[in-house]
Amino acid sequence: MSLRIVVCVKYVPDATGDRHFADDLTLDRDDVDGLLSELDEYAVEQALQIADEADDAEITVLTVGPEDAKDALRKALSMGADKAVHVEDDDLHGTDVIGTSLVLAKAVEKTGYDLVICGMASTDGTMGVLPALLAERLGVPQVTLLSEVSVDGTTVKGRRDGDSASEQLEASLPAVVSVTDQSGEARYPSFKGIMAAKKKPVESLDLEDLEIEAEEVGLGGSWTAVDSAAERPARTAGTIVKDEGEGGKQLAEFLAGQKFI
Amino acid sequence: MAEVLVYVDHVDGAVRKPTLELLTLARRIGEPVAVALGNGAADTAAALAEHGAVKVLTADAPEFTDYLVVPKVDALQAAYDAVSPAAVLLPSSAEAKEIAARLALRIGSGIITDAVDLEAGDGGPVATQSAFAASYTTKSRVSKGVPVITVKPNSAAVEAAPAAGAVEALTVSFSATATGTKVLSRTPRESTGRPELTEAAIVVSGGRGVNGAENFAIIEALADSLGAAVGASRAAVDAGWYPHTNQVGQTGKSVSPQLYIASGISGAIQHRAGMQTSKTIVAVNKDAEAPIFDLVDYGVVGDLFAVVPQLTDEVKSRKG
Numbered sequence: 413m414s415l416r417i418v419v420c421v422k423y424v425p426d427a428t429g430d431r432h433f434a435d436d437l438t439l440d441r442d443d444v445d446g447l448l449s450e451l452d453e454y455a456v457e458q459a460l461q462i463a464d465e466a467d468d469a470e471i472t473v474l475t476v477g478p479e480d481a482k483d484a485l486r487k488a489l490s491m492g493a494d495k496a497v498h499v500e501d502d503d504l505h506g507t508d509v510i511g512t513s514l515v516l517a518k519a520v521e522k523t524g525y526d527l528v529i530c531g532m533a534s535t536d537g538t539m540g541v542l543p544a545l546l547a548e549r550l551g552v553p554q555v556t557l558l559s560e561v562s563v564d565g566t567t568v569k570g571r572r573d574g575d576s577a578s579e580q581l582e583a584s585l586p587a588v589v590s591v592t593d594q595s596g597e598a599r600y601p602s603f604k605g606i607m608a609a610k611k612k613p614v615e616s617l618d619l620e621d622l623e624i625e626a627e628e629v630g631l632g633g634s635w636t637a638v639d640s641a642a643e644r645p646a647r648t649a650g651t652i653v654k655d656e657g658e659g660g661k662q663l664a665e666f667l668a669g670q671k672f673i
Numbered sequence: 674m675a676e677v678l679v680y681v682d683h684v685d686g687a688v689r690k691p692t693l694e695l696l697t698l699a700r701r702i703g704e705p706v707a708v709a710l711g712n713g714a715a716d717t718a719a720a721l722a723e724h725g726a727v728k729v730l731t732a733d734a735p736e737f738t739d740y741l742v743v744p745k746v747d748a749l750q751a752a753y754d755a756v757s758p759a760a761v762l763l764p765s766s767a768e769a770k771e772i773a774a775r776l777a778l779r780i781g782s783g784i785i786t787d788a789v790d791l792e793a794g795d796g797g798p799v800a801t802q803s804a805f806a807a808s809y810t811t812k813s814r815v816s817k818g819v820p821v822i823t824v825k826p827n828s829a830a831v832e833a834a835p836a837a838g839a840v841e842a843l844t845v846s847f848s849a850t851a852t853g854t855k856v857l858s859r860t861p862r863e864s865t866g867r868p869e870l871t872e873a874a875i876v877v878s879g880g881r882g883v884n885g886a887e888n889f890a891i892i893e894a895l896a897d898s899l900g901a902a903v904g905a906s907r908a909a910v911d912a913g914w915y916p917h918t919n920q921v922g923q924t925g926k927s928v929s930p931q932l933y934i935a936s937g938i939s940g941a942i943q944h945r946a947g948m949q950t951s952k953t954i955v956a957v958n959k960d961a962e963a964p965i966f967d968l969v970d971y972g973v974v975g976d977l978f979a980v981v982p983q984l985t986d987e988v989k990s991r992k993g
Binding site for chain 2: 427428431432433437450451508509510513532535536538539540541542543544545547548549551552553554555556557559569572573574575576577578579580581582583584587592593594634635636637638639640641642643644647650651652653654655657658659660661662663664666667668670672673
């Protein structure tokens with residue numbers, strides 16, 4: 413029986429670009445390039461490795477986002493995913509994490525799955541709660557923040573490295589997994605992979621397909637409200653000295669002046 | 674006065690500092706009722722009472738240690754049902770954020786994570802957050818349900834405010850999904866004797882310029898002279914020079930100490946995302962053009978192998 417893996421990915425603004433809020437206090441996507449969230453590349457990589465070990469597996473990469481988000485899907489397909497699902501709907505603009513988890517849960521169920529793999533967090537919102545929300549909505553085990561993951565038959569195992577301890581976890585499929593940037597370097601798409609990706613199917617779904625009402629999502633359906641966003645004032649220029657042999661002592665003098673010593 | 678549920682992060686009864694900070698913030702919006710789960714839960718009561726908890730709800734069961742996250746969500750939900758609080762506050766640890774998210778969904782509430790400040794507002798608590806690598810400061814509210822908010826360490830100074838702290842046993846019935854993810858084994862991290870990275874008042878970090886695992890001893894010596902935690906940039910971690918648990922940055926830990934000392938770190942945006950909200954920033958780097966110098970209150974352009982040991986000696990001699 414084929415192992416059905418769904419990888420949830422996010423199209424995010426390039427962190428090295430100049431990120432801004434738009435007038436409605438959502439992300440201004442016009443001013444900055446987007447890309448597949450780096451942390452989701454690790455999820456795609458682990459999906460590919462799990463599929464390699466399985467007798468028969470199919471990897472679907474799933475995203476919720478505007479037209480441009482197809483770029484993130486293409487990247488994942490060029491790495492080796494088999495097909496893609498793109499949930500796109502104007503009414504999704506401004507959806508918060510609770511709403512996003514609803515859309516992803518419905519799309520995952522519609523696609524069919526044994527294993528859902530996510531990155532540990534997005535590189536823009538950085539909340540890190542989506543995988544747990546997805547598991548709660550789907551009613552399946554969460555096996556999250558793994559730095560090592562493997563699937564054996566219908567069992568998923570992994571290692572979760574926390575602040576105070578390292579845990580070995582185990583759950584039965586179906587399950588939701590999230591992986592950290594320690595899970596293994598993500599591969600670069602090959603030229604062959606990039607060419608093959610152009611021919612792979614990308615299915616488009618909208619809210620109606622998922623039987624979700626517009627009021628449940630979007631800025632209006634959001635469960636949180638951003639009242640203000642202020643650009644942090646630029647730091648006032650600090651003192652910079654060149655070490656002429658006394659740099660450490662000068663630094664100590666500064667720290668003493670600030671009462672750190 | 675409205676009650677505010679506070680989830681307690683503790684290790685065998687020893688309450689961690691971010692929870693005490695949380696109690697300080699909780700008092701701004703109501704009367705803190707603490708929820709402590711697992712081994713040693715009842716032992717947390719004295720510290721929690723000392724910092725303002727009017728009540729401490731405790732529960733212990735093998736489920737809390739044998740299975741991941743969900744049993745704790747079940748318990749927090751039981752506390753929520755028992756108390757009907759005006760808000761639920763949790764520390765921003767990885768686990769507590771997951772607990773918060775699942776609780777929010779169950780009680781039909783919005784969630785805010787990684788608040789750096791919290792105040793009472795007309796429409797419920799207002800949370801301050803940092804966005805886009807701390808280049809923005811936002812103020813947000815939960816607009817549906819009872820606010821569930823997680824708060825980052827070092828967001829408030831711990832204040833003592835003695836309260837009753839009466840211990841009450843919490844009755845928890847575990848959900849069908851509670852036993853879904855089994856914890857097969859747990860290996861505690863070896864203690865370095867240094868403060869925990871995200872909680873530390875001072876953090877000393879090393880990056881690519883440290884140039885080797887063995888050279889991190891220089892960074893550790895400075896940290897120890899200052900009673901600081903040790904951090905590392907992603908470059909240093911990826912090179913295998915320092916453990917991932919100490920990584921500061923977008924894909925590692927976000928820190929906000931009183932003093933951050935970056936040594937041999939150029940200051941790429943990914944690193945800045947994890948330390949830009951530090952109160953005072955100091956850097957040592959031999960490249961005068963390194964972007965870290967745009968952030969510093971004091972910077973030394975020089976060889977860290979000369980500057981850092983000199984600084985360590987000076988700190989030691991000044992501290993006597």
